[in-house]
Amino acid sequence: MSEVDLGYWGVPLAMLGGAIRVSTPFLFVSLGECLTERSGRINLGLEGTLVCGAISAYAVAFETGSPWLGVLVAALCGALFGLLHGLICSLPKVNDIAVGIAMMLMGMGLAFYFGKSYVQPVAPDLPSIPLGAWSDIPQLQAALDINALFFLGLFAAIVLDWVLRNTRAGLYVRVVGDSTAAARAMGVHPNRVRVISTLAGGALAGIGGSYLSLYYPGSWNEGISSGQGLMAVALVIFARWKPLYCFGAALLFGSAGAIGPALQSVGISSGYHLFYAAPYLLTLIILIITSSPHRLLSGAPAELSITK
Amino acid sequence: MRKITSTRRGFLKTAVGAAGGITLGTGLFNQSVLAADLNIGFIYVGPKDDFGYNQAHAEGAAAVKAMSGVSVVEEESVPESIDVQKTMESMINFDGTTLLFPTSFGYFDPHILSIAPQYPDLRFQHCGGLWQEGVHPDNVGSYFGYIGMGQYLNGVVAGHASKTKKIGFVAAKPIPQVLLNINSFLLGARSVDPGITCQVIFTGEWSMAVREAEATNALIDQGADVITCHVDGPKVVVETAAGRGAYVCGYHADQSPLAPEKYLTGAEWNWANVYTGMIKTVQEGGSIDNFVRGGLAEGFVKMSDLGPAVSDTARNQFEATRAEIMKGGFAAIKGPLNDNEGNVIASAGESFEESDVALESMDYLVEGVIGSTS
Numbered sequence: 001m002s003e004v005d006l007g008y009w010g011v012p013l014a015m016l017g018g019a020i021r022v023s024t025p026f027l028f029v030s031l032g033e034c035l036t037e038r039s040g041r042i043n044l045g046l047e048g049t050l051v052c053g054a055i056s057a058y059a060v061a062f063e064t065g066s067p068w069l070g071v072l073v074a075a076l077c078g079a080l081f082g083l084l085h086g087l088i089c090s091l092p093k094v095n096d097i098a099v100g101i102a103m104m105l106m107g108m109g110l111a112f113y114f115g116k117s118y119v120q121p122v123a124p125d126l127p128s129i130p131l132g133a134w135s136d137i138p139q140l141q142a143a144l145d146i147n148a149l150f151f152l153g154l155f156a157a158i159v160l161d162w163v164l165r166n167t168r169a170g171l172y173v174r175v176v177g178d179s180t181a182a183a184r185a186m187g188v189h190p191n192r193v194r195v196i197s198t199l200a201g202g203a204l205a206g207i208g209g210s211y212l213s214l215y216y217p218g219s220w221n222e223g224i225s226s227g228q229g230l231m232a233v234a235l236v237i238f239a240r241w242k243p244l245y246c247f248g249a250a251l252l253f254g255s256a257g258a259i260g261p262a263l264q265s266v267g268i269s270s271g272y273h274l275f276y277a278a279p280y281l282l283t284l285i286i287l288i289i290t291s292s293p294h295r296l297l298s299g300a301p302a303e304l305s306i307t308k
Numbered sequence: 309m310r311k312i313t314s315t316r317r318g319f320l321k322t323a324v325g326a327a328g329g330i331t332l333g334t335g336l337f338n339q340s341v342l343a344a345d346l347n348i349g350f351i352y353v354g355p356k357d358d359f360g361y362n363q364a365h366a367e368g369a370a371a372v373k374a375m376s377g378v379s380v381v382e383e384e385s386v387p388e389s390i391d392v393q394k395t396m397e398s399m400i401n402f403d404g405t406t407l408l409f410p411t412s413f414g415y416f417d418p419h420i421l422s423i424a425p426q427y428p429d430l431r432f433q434h435c436g437g438l439w440q441e442g443v444h445p446d447n448v449g450s451y452f453g454y455i456g457m458g459q460y461l462n463g464v465v466a467g468h469a470s471k472t473k474k475i476g477f478v479a480a481k482p483i484p485q486v487l488l489n490i491n492s493f494l495l496g497a498r499s500v501d502p503g504i505t506c507q508v509i510f511t512g513e514w515s516m517a518v519r520e521a522e523a524t525n526a527l528i529d530q531g532a533d534v535i536t537c538h539v540d541g542p543k544v545v546v547e548t549a550a551g552r553g554a555y556v557c558g559y560h561a562d563q564s565p566l567a568p569e570k571y572l573t574g575a576e577w578n579w580a581n582v583y584t585g586m587i588k589t590v591q592e593g594g595s596i597d598n599f600v601r602g603g604l605a606e607g608f609v610k611m612s613d614l615g616p617a618v619s620d621t622a623r624n625q626f627e628a629t630r631a632e633i634m635k636g637g638f639a640a641i642k643g644p645l646n647d648n649e650g651n652v653i654a655s656a657g658e659s660f661e662e663s664d665v666a667l668e669s670m671d672y673l674v675e676g677v678i679g680s681t682s
Contacts, residue, residue: 010529017529018522112385119357122547122566139529142552217521217544218551222355222385224517258522264509265526269680276512276519 017143018258027153027250028208029232032201039197040177040303044100047229048107053209055115062123078206086195160243177301240299349405353412358541360560368579388414451600453608454662456492458575462557463496466534468622476532482681508679524548574612647672
């Protein structure tokens, strides 16, 4: 290991590396939330789903030795949470936000309860693809050591975008999200579409959780998510309910999170609390700039309970 | 017939009554034995198997549990907020504990300080707080160990292992104990090579997995090749650093199973020794001092076994330095020494021994540490 002296170049490099390393859970959760919200429901429970995905993936990977099986189980676990949320919200006069908060607390409680015995064991990590092998700068090699789930997330964003735009299924989701009445007139069952969307969204969030425990930071503890699932929900508004924008937003949040440590590592260390607040500050600024008292946020599904 | 039946019934009644009486008596007797037990409560800020701070205390509590005449209640993941006051209240009122160990630094002020005066007969033992006579309640005690000496020894081994002459420290918050560890780590390394520098990154939180991983990566990107930390659970830092090919020095507990090849050594707490000692004192009718401190020599702190990557020269200097520290009165901070902003910390001939209370209000980083306390 012979590191090259990077000096201030370390900051942009850390932001690039951070964008790639940290963004994946944001990406999966925001894609899941994007799909759910496009069908007209908000699932605030994805933080709980994320943590449950993390622990179920870690436990399965440890017990079976196969991290990919862990990812699969995390997706199933997330789908189950999504299904539960979807079904409860299909009952008349149920508030999806309240159910989501309950699901979040339940998910975290369950994960911490079942996760007690998995704080100690070390589960196998997901493999990464060394895309930086062409470079002879070890730091760049490390930054470009990219996990397959990152590409899966990018792929999912492209597919989701295409499905929403161009397919009948996508049309159903959009119409249910924009007008329940129109959907009924078309002969679409709004609740059925919403349950399926929430279920698929939950599965995506579960995969996001498996990335946390199986790749980066790559171990299970109770502070593993520290609110990333909640931030990802805010990120969907920021990304204007567009899957491809979600990808960009996730990258931005990932790199914003890397600023704090990177600046300290090059000696700019006063006011590090402020740098750590960068992602939150970013959200706030963008929301303020783009909000208007006169109209809905562009791209917001009209059936969302927050926009009604 | 009737007469006999009624007699038999009467007999049965008496028998059952007697049996009941005996059971009740035994029950009462048992209770009195239980009451003679020393009821102890341990409170942790995180999970008790976190490979770190809480695990170190929980290992101590486990040793206490194995003693006779004690019963132990534990609660983990209690935040440093009004929650810890509720936990203490419930341990006192429902579990009947008379000796409490709220182990996290942030439990002290204002939480222990507001609960303790309400229960003057009970004892509150806090880890890390700076108890002062006359200022703080008499039923509060503070204990801590000179683990900075452990970080000094970490530094000695790190100084030999580092090729880039840059070592890294992932720190949670700039409180005195953390700053002393950072300074000691660097000074240990500088005892090998005065040209070594130590980069520090503060994460701002005791436990923040993703940020700790990012901090570790940032240190290694800047060329640090030996990493240590002071966060509650060093698991993420140790695994991330070893994954990037850097050496690691442990902290709080033994993390060598996480990185068997890259783990050099580690500064560990030895709370089992400290806690069983305190409980014995109480059982023998004595009282624990309000201000208890100790280091390697007193068995408050211990070092992990040296890893396979430690060279013979490093091992020799490590052993020699440890022997020096075991004699007592060792000073890592000694003049001439400046902080990293150029202010004089100690002039030539001046030194701060490990037991010097002035070290417990440290607010500087010494020359050679890259970083700032605010």
